[in-house]
Structure formats: structure tokens, C-alpha cells
Amino acid sequence: MLENAVIITGAAQRVGLALALHLQHNGFQVVATYRSPRKGVEQLQAAGVTCVQADFSSTQGVKTFINWIDDKVKSIRALVHNASDWCAEKGRIDAELLKYMMQIHVEAPYLINLSVEDKLVAASETADIIHITDYTVEKGSDKHIAYCASKAALDNLTLSFAKKFAPKVKVNTIAPSLLMFNQDDDEAYRVKTLKKSVLGIEPGAQEVVEAVAFILKSNYMTGRQLKLDGGRHIAF
Numbered sequence: 001m002l003e004n005a006v007i008i009t010g011a012a013q014r015v016g017l018a019l020a021l022h023l024q025h026n027g028f029q030v031v032a033t034y035r036s037p038r039k040g041v042e043q044l045q046a047a048g049v050t051c052v053q054a055d056f057s058s059t060q061g062v063k064t065f066i067n068w069i070d071d072k073v074k075s076i077r078a079l080v081h082n083a084s085d086w087c088a089e090k091g092r093i094d095a096e097l098l099k100y101m102m103q104i105h106v107e108a109p110y111l112i113n114l115s116v117e118d119k120l121v122a123a124s125e126t127a128d129i130i131h132i133t134d135y136t137v138e139k140g141s142d143k144h145i146a147y148c149a150s151k152a153a154l155d156n157l158t159l160s161f162a163k164k165f166a167p168k169v170k171v172n173t174i175a176p177s178l179l180m181f182n183q184d185d186d187e188a189y190r191v192k193t194l195k196k197s198v199l200g201i202e203p204g205a206q207e208v209v210e211a212v213a214f215i216l217k218s219n220y221m222t223g224r225q226l227k228l229d230g231g232r233h234i235a236f
């Protein structure tokens, strides 16, 4: 069974992939979830990461992953809830969209956290849970309403689980604004988005890698947020 595992959800691409490879190369035993085979999964496997197929869009999918952890993992050093789907309303009035956003951003972290408390406490040092949210939690979003509400709920889980799991487990939020554009983001969108912060850059996945590294080394931060937003809150 895996000991002191670092579990990262949705780690087959972009931020999760960069984080998983960094931590694996730095001596941690990483477990990465993915939905569909792709180049990133091959990269992770080549680096020695344990890759697990998991889809959190249903309660059964979450429970299947929890059962895998129960069978294969003795203790957990860190649990990073990175898996996410950035869905916009696009004019839809759709209860299913809100349910889906709450399913993957809230129910999955909630059930997984509650189910693995014993394995977090069994780690050889203080363990960490990290919830990756979004800057828009503090401002709202008129285009990603359900997404933003679900990330706000995820941020609130940080407060509850930090209280419930102290002192053996620290629980914190990383709240980014722009990290990485998507391939289909056009030039006009990129220019507009970069102007939203006073630093005006696309920092890339490394910003989250450094933030996670800080939290893992911290002995005194829990129930708090690291806001990685280029000063977006003071831009206007």
C-alpha cells in the first residue's frame, strides 16, 4: 500500500500535470486522477506517478475513487482538489449545470475529505488538504455563475475542514485568477483578460506549484487562502 501519498485530482494536463510532475520529481509519491488516457497520463506514468482513472461527475464515480484509496493507500501526506470544469451559462437556464458544478467542485472534495481522515492523520508528518478555487469567489461572475458559486462553496469547505481536522491536518485554499489561457482563447480575449490585473501577465502553472510548495512547508497556516491574482482586486 502507498504511504504518505500526495493525491492530485485532474492531473493529466495543465496545472495539475505540472504540479504532479514537480512533486514526484521532488521525492513525493504522487497519485494522479484522470478521466481519459492522453499524453499527460503517459508522462506521469513515465515519471513514476500512480495514475487512477476517476470521473467525479457522479456520486458513484466519487465513491469508486474513494474505494480505490481505501484499498491502495495507507496514508496521505497531501490531497489537492484540482479537478475542475470551467462551465459558462451561455444563456442557458439549466439546473443540471448548477448540479454538475456542485458535483465536481463540492461533493467530490466533501466526500473524499470525510472518507480519508484516518489516512491523513496516519501520515508521518502534518498532512495538507488544498482546495483550488478561483479569484471570482470574492467578486462573483456574470458569465460563470454556477461555476463561481460552486468554487465559493469549495472555499467554505476550507474553513470547516480546517477546524474539524486540526491539528494533524492543515486545510487551505489557493484562489487564482488567470493562470493559463486555453488554446481556443482568441487574441482579443487574451488582451482583455491580461488588462484585468495590475501585473498584466499570464503566470502559468508554476505559480500554483510554488504556492503548493509553500503550504506543504508551512507549520502555521490553516483555514486560509493564498490569492494568486496579479493584483486584480486593485486594478479598477
Ligand SMILES: NC(=O)C1=CN([C@@H]2O[C@H](COP(=O)(O)OP(=O)(O)OC[C@H]3O[C@@H](n4cnc5c(N)ncnc54)[C@H](OP(=O)(O)O)[C@@H]3O)[C@@H](O)[C@H]2O)C=CC1
Residues within 6 Å of the ligand: 009, 010, 011, 012, 013, 014, 015, 016, 033, 034, 035, 036, 054, 055, 056, 057, 081, 082, 083, 084, 085, 086, 104, 132, 133, 134, 135, 176, 177, 178, 179, 180, 181
Ligand atoms: N487555468 C486558469 O487560468 C485558472 C484555473 N483555476 C483553477 O485551477 C485549477 C487548475 O486549472 P486548469 O489546469 O486550467 O484546469 P483544467 O480546466 O485543465 O481542468 C483540470 C482537470 O480537471 C479534470 N476534470 C474536469 N472535469 C472532471 C470530472 N468530471 N471528473 C474528474 N476530473 C475532471 C480534467 O481531467 P481530465 O482532463 O483527465 O478529464 C482536467 O484535466 C482548476 O481547479 C481551475 O478551476 C482558477 C482560475 C484560473
Ligand SMILES: Nc1nc2c(c(=O)[nH]1)N=C([C@H](O)[C@@H](O)CO)CN2
Residues within 6 Å of the ligand: 083, 084, 085, 086, 134, 176, 177, 178, 179, 180, 181, 182, 193
Ligand atoms: N477548470 C478551469 N477553471 C478555470 C479556467 C480553466 O481553464 N479551467 N480558466 C479560468 C480563466 O483563466 C479565468 O481565470 C480568466 O479568464 C478560470 N477558471
